[in-house]
Amino acid sequence: GENVEQHPSTLSVQEGDSAVIKCTYSDSASNYFPWYKQELGKRPQLIIDIRSNVGEKKDQRIAVTLNKTAKHFSLHITETQPEDSAVYFCAASKGGGSYIPTFGRGTSLIVHP
Amino acid sequence: NAGVTQTPKFQVLKTGQSMTLQCAQDMNHEYMSWYRQDPGMGLRLIHYSVGAGITDQGEVPNGYNVSRSTTEDFPLRLLSAAPSQTSVYFCASSTGTGASGYTFGSGTRLTVV
Numbered sequence: 001g002e003n004v005e006q007h008p009s010t011l012s013v014q015e016g017d018s019a020v021i022k023c024t025y026s027d028s029a030s031n032y033f034p035w036y037k038q039e040l041g042k043r044p045q046l047i048i049d050i051r052s053n054v055g056e057k058k059d060q061r062i063a064v065t066l067n068k069t070a071k072h073f074s075l076h077i078t079e080t081q082p083e084d085s086a087v088y089f090c091a092a093s094k095g096g097g098s099y100i101p102t103f104g105r106g107t108s109l110i111v112h113p
Numbered sequence: 114n115a116g117v118t119q120t121p122k123f124q125v126l127k128t129g130q131s132m133t134l135q136c137a138q139d140m141n142h143e144y145m146s147w148y149r150q151d152p153g154m155g156l157r158l159i160h161y162s163v164g165a166g167i168t169d170q171g172e173v174p175n176g177y178n179v180s181r182s183t184t185e186d187f188p189l190r191l192l193s194a195a196p197s198q199t200s201v202y203f204c205a206s207s208t209g210t211g212a213s214g215y216t217f218g219s220g221t222r223l224t225v226v
Contacts, residue, residue: 009153034214043203044156046214089155091214100146100171101215105155 002027004092006104014112019080021107023090024072030092033066033073034101038087047088048075080111115139119204119218126194126225134189134221136204142216144209145187149173149200150220156203162187163209194225 003026013019025033031052036044050057050064050073057064061080066073073092077084087108091101120135138145146161158171162181176198178190187206191198201222205215 006155036214043217043219044215045217049214100144100158100161102158103148103156105153 002030002092002094002102004090004102004104006090006107008107009105010108010110012110012112013080015080015082017080019077019084019109019111021075021088021090021109022072023074023092023104024070025092025102026071027092027094028068028071029094032093032101033064034091035064035075036089036091036103038089038106040086044089077109080109082111082113085109085111117204117206117216117218119202119221121221122219124221124223126191126223128194128196128225130194132191132194134191134202134204134223136187136189136218137185138187138206138216139185140206140216141184142206142208143184144207145181146171146205146215147177147179147187147189148203148205149198150203151200159189159202191223196225199223199225 006023034049037047038044048064050066061078063076087106089106090104093101117138143164147159148156157173159177160179162168165184168179201220203220204218207215
């Protein structure tokens with residue numbers, strides 16, 4: 001089955017800096033890559049996603065890039081703010097009636113004011 | 114739209130007791146899943162369903178049962194609770210087409226003593 005590795009497990013940055021979280025996946029058939037943000041004590045929420053026919057997607061301060069050849073994808077957060085502090089999960093899944101994502105282990109992002 | 118509703122929010126069980134965690138969604142989603150979240154382990158899939166009457170095992174199914182008699186409901190049953198089942202449990206649903214990610218419930222924090 002699919003295996004998703006996520007790094008780093010913890011990331012500490014100063015407010016205003018950029019943050020990058022990286023994930024690799026093993027199944028070349030995976031074609032959908034969502035990212036979730038989980039604030040302390042809350043549920044995970046989808047913040048951005050990318051499909052295998054797209055190399056990059058942006059939404060304000062958040063961007064995701066995908067390299068299908070290398071089987072890795074990354075989340076980029078620019079101009080970080082304290083409210084960006086949370087655990088971020090990447091996931092990978094494939095369509096065709098088998099849309100059950102495999103999650104990475106999460107990255108705890110801490111943004112210091 | 115209530116989204117995904119989980120009950121209870123908190124539960125303490127004694128070893129050997131059984132209980133059912135409830136999950137209901139009102140978005141007419143075909144796919145529903147149960148995850149457990151433990152520190153440093155990310156979100157691990159317990160069981161999932163791709164439609165009413167269809168269920169399958171995930172990564173960590175032992176000690177848990179599910180059924181899907183309707184599109185809306187996907188209860189998780191703990192057969193004989195063990196301390197190793199102390200965790201936060203999330204139910205999630207999606208359209209299953211890959212057009213959108215998962216919508217998560219608010220979680221159930223379960224402690225087995």
